[in-house]
Amino acid sequence: MIRMRVVAALLVAAGALAGCSTGIPATAPPPSPTAEPNAAVGTATATTSAAEAGGPALTDTNGAAVPPAVADGVRRIDAALRSGTTASVRDLYEPSPGAAGWARTASRLDDPTHRARLVTALRNPPQPRPEIAYLYSDGDHGLGITGDGKLAFVGVGQKPRPASSGAAIPAGTYLGHGRSLAIDASGRGTYTFRTYDECPPDTPGVPCEYRGPEQVARVTLQVSGSNARVLTSNDEPEVPTGSTLPIASPRPGVVTIGRGDAATTFCGDGVSDQDCGA
16 A cells, blocks of 8 residues: 555656756757947047048149049059158159158158148149149148159258249249340240341350341240349250259339349339330
């Protein structure tokens, strides 16, 4: 009897255990939480990418695209400035008249502060300039770029030279006996004069007055401050291309070109000066 009760109790217990194992559904482990993106990291990455994607300005202040050679040159200069490998710019450096040599320019480019300002300058639309091609500037820092993408000069905040009295030449037309000078607002000038040479000329290379008294000599100039650089000339013996002539305005309406006894004087409209001739 006791044995039967024990067996019955064991069977009941076994059934209860079986019911517990099959009647209660298994609970799945909670899912792993999904990692939230780091907003700060994402923002920093986007900002860095945007900065890296930015490059030099390739449209000038007039809204015109710069030539392909200029675009290629400024990209190379920009990459060198940002990486600090400024020695790679040396083969692009063709200094304009009066610009510093490479050694001095390289020392400027080696300064991280100057490099940062010049990189900023390259992101501003360049100004078309007659004496070079384009000027990229940021305040007192700037780079001059030629039409074929060469680096003409680097400005890093040098103090401007004081202008001497009479150095600024107002735009206008100035006349003298057998000569004339016209200067526009950009400083580009045209200088014509008589050679008083009949044909054939006594000196090779001098234009002759084959139709009688006429201003047959023609010179184009670029006036900057107290200097006039000769861009073209058909009278090489007298005014060679590439030379620089001093130019001044000693008094209102009067302009002189040349040195000493070789200086030529021109007068503006309504101005009388004995050196301007009849």
